[in-house]
Structures are given as structure tokens and as C-alpha cells.
Amino acid sequence: MIVDYLDYQKIQAAPRDDEEDTPTQGPSSPIPGPSAPTPLFARAAVDDLSRTSGSFLTTSSPLKSTSAPPAFKPFTISPLKSTSRYAPLLDRPVLTAREQELVDALRESDARDTARKKSMIDMQAGVILAGMYANRAQTQLQAQETRTKNKKGRRKMGDGKAKYFTGEDFFRxxxxxxxxxxxxxxxxxxxxxxxxxxxxxxxxxxxxxxxxxxxxxxxxxxxxxxxxxxxxxxxxxxxxxxxxxxxxxxxxxxxxxxxxxxxxxxxxxxxxxxxxxxxxx
Structure with missing residues (x-):
């Protein structure tokens, strides 16, 4: 959604030719017209994000090595148990067809809850590893930028203008x-x-x-x-x-x-x- 919003802003800011030179857009064209309104939910989301530490993600400007993504705060997940917490209920003898339906529904709900928990653990571990990678990549990028900056040294009258070699400023x-x-x-x-x-x-x-x-x-x-x-x-x-x-x-x-x-x-x-x-x- 954010990427689409930034693309939308680029398209709106891009210079347009005269209307007679512009080809007619079909109803399925992904490029909105100049009067197409920005979706309200996209504006609200980008405005909220622009007031956080991840505001650099809401602009089309090049990223800097000092821009760090928002820190992920993991929450504690209880370990998976070998037995279901509904084991006492599921072990009871089934007497009627109605009870059998309820038992099957409980087993299905318990299995679905366990699968969601496993997916949550995998996603949280992936986000943590991605954060470690981002931190190391950012550190290496900053070090590379520092080395490149130091190698450049002091530019000799680096304003891009012509200079006389015999001029006083250049000679000094x-x-x-x-x-x-x-x-x-x-x-x-x-x-x-x-x-x-x-x-x-x-x-x-x-x-x-x-x-x-x-x-x-x-x-x-x-x-x-x-x-x-x-x-x-x-x-x-x-x-x-x-x-x-x-x-x-x-x-x-x-x-x-x-x-x-x-x-x-x-x-x-x-x-x-x-x-x-x-x-x-």
C-alpha cells in the first residue's frame, strides 16, 4: 500500500503533455488520472507512519545509512505442549451424536489454534533474524560511507568554476x-x-x-x-x-x-x- 501510494505521488507530480497528445486511458489502466483522489485509508496510514521513526519509508528520497527501521518488540510465546489443554474433555466417552459433533469441532479448533501458534513463532523468528540482518547491513553501510568520505579528502576549490593557476587564492x-x-x-x-x-x-x-x-x-x-x-x-x-x-x-x-x-x-x-x-x- 505504501509503495503504491508513493508511485501515485510520483505520477501526480510528473509533468504531463497536453490533453490532445495524451493517449486515452482505458478503464483498466493502472495510471490514475490527474483528478483521481488519493484513497483515504492510504493517506491516513502514510500520515500516521510519517510521525514515527519510520517516516523515511513514506518518502521517495534515497535512503541513508542512518535511517534505521522501527525496532521490533517480540512478545513472549508459551511453548507448544505435547498434549492438548482440552485432553480431559476429549477423553470422555461420547454418548450421543451431538456430543460427537462437539468433540470433532473442539479437535478442529484446537488443531487450528496450534497451527496459528506455530505460524506466529515462525513469523516472529523471521522478523528477529531480518532485524539482525538489517542492523549488520546498516553498520557495514555506515562504515563503507565513512571510508569513502575519508578517501575523498579536501577538494581543491571544489566549486566547479575555472581558476587561474597564477591567481593569489589558488597559489596560496x-x-x-x-x-x-x-x-x-x-x-x-x-x-x-x-x-x-x-x-x-x-x-x-x-x-x-x-x-x-x-x-x-x-x-x-x-x-x-x-x-x-x-x-x-x-x-x-x-x-x-x-x-x-x-x-x-x-x-x-x-x-x-x-x-x-x-x-x-x-x-x-x-x-x-x-x-x-x-x-x-
Whole structure:
């Protein structure tokens, strides 16, 4: 109905030739005449829809990626049961022909109700899946439009008019554009130098921390051996009923070294390079 209404509006807005040049329309022609009234129910439906979030569907303008269809709000459907809710009635013995007719009608009504419920479940599932598809398609379309917009960049005096290459405005714009490209190239080169420098710092940092780990492991071995010797001295002193010659070793007395903190990232690194660096680290 909406599509027919939009087609009707296009036909009414289209320019027409003189009446004598216009071929005579037959009664079965799908194109209405200029005086054909718009159906009232179509106008009412389109007017109501134009006041909702789906108003973009009521115009013939091209759709935008920011236009989202109205959200579907599903309602809870009770699960299908293996037995009918009328089972107690249907299991009763039939005594008369009238009762048999009523039982048959109840079975038919119950089967029809179950079929409608299955159809409703299928339709609701289809609408939900269609909504998921529409959301993903809209997201991809927006991303594509953003990439296309970014690729276009800044147009050079893009008003479509002719320009003198020796004109002051064009010359100044060319200078600004050249300076901007040089600054971008310099920033890119500086980021490259920063990444290479940081890579070297990370290598040195990892080597120093590895050396600290090795020294700490050696100290742990010595500490463990001293604890064993102290336990032997403790047991011997207890047997001989005398004082221990030395106190129990403590790990802090062996001066364990702390690992060096990770070098900080340069402030001017952009997010994409930082995320790539973290993955490689």
C-alpha cells in the first residue's frame, strides 16, 4: 500500500503533455488520472507512519545509512505442549451424536489454534533474524560511507568554476597544501623513528629483566640451601639442648631485585599504532 501510494505521488507530480497528445486511458489502466483522489485509508496510514521513526519509508528520497527501521518488540510465546489443554474433555466417552459433533469441532479448533501458534513463532523468528540482518547491513553501510568520505579528502576549490593557476587564492591554497603534506610526511617519519627507538628500548628492557630474573633465581637457590642448613642446625641444637648458632635466613636479606618498569609509550603515537604495538609486545 505504501509503495503504491508513493508511485501515485510520483505520477501526480510528473509533468504531463497536453490533453490532445495524451493517449486515452482505458478503464483498466493502472495510471490514475490527474483528478483521481488519493484513497483515504492510504493517506491516513502514510500520515500516521510519517510521525514515527519510520517516516523515511513514506518518502521517495534515497535512503541513508542512518535511517534505521522501527525496532521490533517480540512478545513472549508459551511453548507448544505435547498434549492438548482440552485432553480431559476429549477423553470422555461420547454418548450421543451431538456430543460427537462437539468433540470433532473442539479437535478442529484446537488443531487450528496450534497451527496459528506455530505460524506466529515462525513469523516472529523471521522478523528477529531480518532485524539482525538489517542492523549488520546498516553498520557495514555506515562504515563503507565513512571510508569513502575519508578517501575523498579536501577538494581543491571544489566549486566547479575555472581558476587561474597564477591567481593569489589558488597559489596560496597550493602552498598550504604542500606545507600540510610536508608536515604529514614529517610526522609519519617521526612516528617511524619513535617506533624503531621504542622497539630498541623494549629489547634492552627485556634483556635487563631477564638478567634480573636469573640473579633472583640464583639467590633463591642459595636461600633454599641456607634454610635447609638452618633447619639441620635447629634440629641438632634441639637434640644437644643448646642455642642455635644463627637465626633463620630471611628472603629480604638476600636483596632480591625488582623488575624494571616497562618503558612508556610516546605521547604522539596514534591509537592504531599503539594497539598494534601492544599485540606485538
Amino acid at each position: 591554497m597550493a602552498q598550504d597544501d604542500t606545507r600540510e603534506k610536508e608536515e604529514q610526511a614529517a610526522e609519519k617519519e617521526q612516528r617511524k623513528v619513535n617506533r624503531e627507538s621504542r622497539a630498541g628500548e623494549l629489547v634492552v628492557w627485556q634483556a635487563k629483566n631477564e638478567a634480573i630474573r636469573e640473579r633472583n633465581e640464583a639467590k633463591k637457590v642459595t636461600f633454599a640451601a641456607d634454610v635447609v642448613a638452618w633447619e639441620a642446625e635447629r634440629d641438632e641444637a634441639k637434640t644437644e639442648k643448646r642455642k642455635r648458632r644463627w637465626d633463620k635466613p630471611k628472603w629480604r636479606d638476600y636483596q632480591p631485585e625488582l623488575l624494571l618498569p616497562r618503558p612508556k609509550k610516546p605521547v604522539d603515537d596514534d591509537e592504531s599504532e599503539s594497539s598494534t604495538e601492544e599485540e606485538s609486545d
